[in-house]
Amino acid sequence: LILGLSIAGGSVFAQTLTLPQNLIPLNSAEGEILLIGSQARKDYLPLSIHFVTQKNQAYCGVASMVMVLNALGIPAPEAPEYSPFNMFTQDNFFNNEKTTNVVSADVVSKKGMTLDQLGGLMESKDVKVKVYHAADTNLSEFRQLIADNLKQPGNFVLVNYLRKAIGQETGGHISPIAAYNKQTDRFLILDVSRYKYPPVWVKAEELWQAIATVDSDGGKTRGFVLVSRD
């Protein structure tokens, strides 16, 4: 791993890895312009006010689902540390049998999760879920489905991609998508490994290449999940 000082668009991220030139950090002059100019950013504010860092290096999927569940505003379970308030957290996510029947916290902590497990875990929270493997769709449908979702409130997008394919270090990853900028054909990923990378604007075609990869766990292509209230 190359730990470096990343200077992009005038912003300095002393903590995080150097971003490749193809990615535009949200926290830069250019990243801000793309956000303001986006016509498909209905999901940005609800997600950003619930932005969390994955609590361990295998919990990207759990952190991403917690953001979406809180952004959807559906009834949350108890969080003892916040009593009498309720909130979805990475600690209470697995606190029910319907969820652990899909896959346990222990297994996820060791191996992360596949796209199908992401869909199954999400569905265990009584939300409506549609799972798309890259092999069953194409770039044009991928772009259209996600851009449409990002124009609508009350539904959200999770993406499962191979970091290496967009120039990042290195393996499979999951995060929510928060906005689409049509002029530049870029999606905004709110990367939940905030210790590693800032949120980035990535070209739709590059993100497509990164989901059109095979996850050796399960042997199927990666992809994305659309989530809405049941």
Add this chain to the structure above:
Amino acid sequence: LILGLSIAGGSVFAQTLTLPQNLIPLNSAEGEILLIGSQARKDYLPLSIHFVTQKNQAYCGVASMVMVLNALGIPAPEAPEYSPFNMFTQDNFFNNEKTTNVVSADVVSKKGMTLDQLGGLMESKDVKVKVYHAADTNLSEFRQLIADNLKQPGNFVLVNYLRKAIGQETGGHISPIAAYNKQTDRFLILDVSRYKYPPVWVKAEELWQAIATVDSDGGKTRGFVLVSRD
């Protein structure tokens, strides 16, 4: 405590307390317009990408400082859960003597912190700190100093206020301020008790009334802290 369903500007926050009419949630049509129309929002993106929920009900000050330290991008300590990456977290904040000499994690976990302790803890991280008690300033200087800061990158504002004075439940609280909207004379508070309230736009005069209150711990008025690189 009245737990309710808050509907404001078309957004529903099923988890959080009902907001009084004087406060505008960021995550609403009106809140978004105030952000886009703000000429003093240089601190918004760096803070929002590091937005965290206080880890217990006394840690508002610690959560707020962690956001500012990560947003400043100064060298962070180890976070074992993210090795080999470094990041300020609410768990490693007190991992050095210079900090615990100001006040210990144990005391903060029980009693929270005063404005002077907030300043002292912040200073222990080798950043430049200026503490303003309400008794030593006035509404006009308060508005000017903070609005100016919010136009500049590389420095940040923490505010210590009495929730009751802005119509919230109920006691003393600390959070970062992320933006100022001049037309409406409102500040945006990124409230770190995300289980309780969304980020809100509050009138400068109301926030001033809420800092011009006496903290019974220490007997001095509340106020604000300006933080920049040393």
